[in-house]
Amino acid sequence: MATRQSLFLINFCKQLNTIVQDRCKDRVISMIRMGYSTVSNIDQTYIPRRTVMYVPGHDPKKLKKIPNLGVDCAVLECEDGVAINMKVQARKNIREALEYLIVKNVDLALRVNSCSSQLMEDDLGAIIGSDIGEPAKVERLPQTILLPKLDHVQELVTFTERLKSVKLNRKYCPYLITYVESTQGLMNMRDIMKQAAKYSEEGIFRMDGVVFGSDDFVADIGADRTSDAKELIYARQKIIAIAKAFRLQVIDMVHVDIEDLEGLKRTSIEGAKMGYTGKQVIHPKQIQTVQEAFTPSPVKVKWAHELIEGFEQHQKSGKGAFVFRGQMIDMPLLRQAKNILRVVENVHRPS
Numbered sequence: 001m002a003t004r005q006s007l008f009l010i011n012f013c014k015q016l017n018t019i020v021q022d023r024c025k026d027r028v029i030s031m032i033r034m035g036y037s038t039v040s041n042i043d044q045t046y047i048p049r050r051t052v053m054y055v056p057g058h059d060p061k062k063l064k065k066i067p068n069l070g071v072d073c074a075v076l077e078c079e080d081g082v083a084i085n086m087k088v089q090a091r092k093n094i095r096e097a098l099e100y101l102i103v104k105n106v107d108l109a110l111r112v113n114s115c116s117s118q119l120m121e122d123d124l125g126a127i128i129g130s131d132i133g134e135p136a137k138v139e140r141l142p143q144t145i146l147l148p149k150l151d152h153v154q155e156l157v158t159f160t161e162r163l164k165s166v167k168l169n170r171k172y173c174p175y176l177i178t179y180v181e182s183t184q185g186l187m188n189m190r191d192i193m194k195q196a197a198k199y200s201e202e203g204i205f206r207m208d209g210v211v212f213g214s215d216d217f218v219a220d221i222g223a224d225r226t227s228d229a230k231e232l233i234y235a236r237q238k239i240i241a242i243a244k245a246f247r248l249q250v251i252d253m254v255h256v257d258i259e260d261l262e263g264l265k266r267t268s269i270e271g272a273k274m275g276y277t278g279k280q281v282i283h284p285k286q287i288q289t290v291q292e293a294f295t296p297s298p299v300k301v302k303w304a305h306e307l308i309e310g311f312e313q314h315q316k317s318g319k320g321a322f323v324f325r326g327q328m329i330d331m332p333l334l335r336q337a338k339n340i341l342r343v344v345e346n347v348h349r350p351s
């Protein structure tokens with residue numbers, strides 16, 4: 001028969017269990033409210049964007065090259081790659097290009113101008129809406145929209161309202177990738193991502209990534225651009241941390257010296273090791289180097305497969321940690337190995 005003390009102990013344990021469960025539930029709810037995703041990336045559709053290449057909209061010759069570039073993401077550019085007096089022509093060319101371009105395994109994206117430029121509305125009206133002719137079928141619209149220089153939540157609200165109005169009742173839900181290009185944008189990034197997560201839940205767009213606009217960022221902080229990018233390290237790191245908290249892809253800075261392929265290789269590998277999932281590209285010469293840097297090597301893939309196999313075997317025999325190729329392996333290493341395989345499974349290698 002249970003004594004008074006043991007009954008007290010049983011009750012105490014039950015109450016403790018309830019408190020712990022409630023605390024846990026509260027934490028999950030508050031994380032969702034804060035905008036953080038609790039689901040693993042592994043279950044989401046993954047569009048590889050190792051190379052994010054700008055193709056200026058004013059240049060039809062360059063636009064025609066898109067199917068043969070071999071990039072993951074081709075950006076139909078309306079912003080800084082297009083002179084102010086060529087914006088109207090660029091919009092026309094892009095609309096035409098969207099009709100004739102046939103691409104396989106390429107994310108066809110549109111970079112509009114920033115909200116602060118007051119050109120964004122006309123970009124969306126002309127290319128997505130009906131400002132210059134019959135609205136295009138959903139299959140002919142860009143799969144992804146890139147929104148640069150996003151400094152404040154209010155700008156995302158303005159963009160979203162305009163996007164809603166140019167959808168014209170079509171079922172169009174593009175991926176959205178936004179840019180951090182200033183100290184304001186960096187400071188407000190978390191709030192902007194929270195708002196973007198809300199709009200994604202409403203089905204207006206699918207928030208999918210963040211780009212580090214390093215050149216504009218350098219100008220904003222008044223730094224000198226150096227080859228090892230020391231002046232950018234804080235922003236470069238912080239953007240990864242926030243983007244990953246929201247389970248987003250994160251695209252690294254552009255390498256403006258087109259002839260410097262060594263420097264491009266070094267910074268690409270560095271970016272990939274830091275956690276970036278891809279890099280901005282401006283010239284065909286840069287594509288192969290960047291694509292390779294963001295593709296796990298066959299050696300790394302073999303390591304990941306063998307580690308996962310070893311992990312599963314050790315789990316069955318009741319061991320959480322074990323030694324593999326001289327390294328202590330436990331759950332974090334398993335997650336790293338799975339990250340590698342996720343990239344490999346989703347990238348399209350040339351046959």
Ligand SMILES: CC(C)(COP(=O)(O)OP(=O)(O)OC[C@H]1O[C@@H](n2cnc3c(N)ncnc32)[C@H](O)[C@@H]1OP(=O)(O)O)[C@@H](O)C(=O)NCCC(=O)NCCSC(=O)C[C@H](O)C(=O)O
Pocket residue numbers: 054055056061062063065077080081082148181212213214215216217253254280282283284
């Ligand atoms: C920089 C360029 C203007 C150079 O163009 P061009 O003078 O034509 O170069 P080449 O003669 O060496 O080109 C060789 C061939 O390759 C084709 N080419 C070149 N660039 C592209 C491209 N981007 N897309 C498609 N095809 C391209 C040429 O047509 C030549 O073809 P052929 O004649 O048949 O041999 C040009 O590269 C360019 O415009 N690049 C993009 C510039 C741009 O969009 N910049 C803005 C994006 S970067 C950014 O915004 C950073 C970020 O926001 C931040 O703040 O950090």
Ligand SMILES: [Mg+2]
Pocket residue numbers: 080148181213215216
């Ligand atoms: Mg920029």
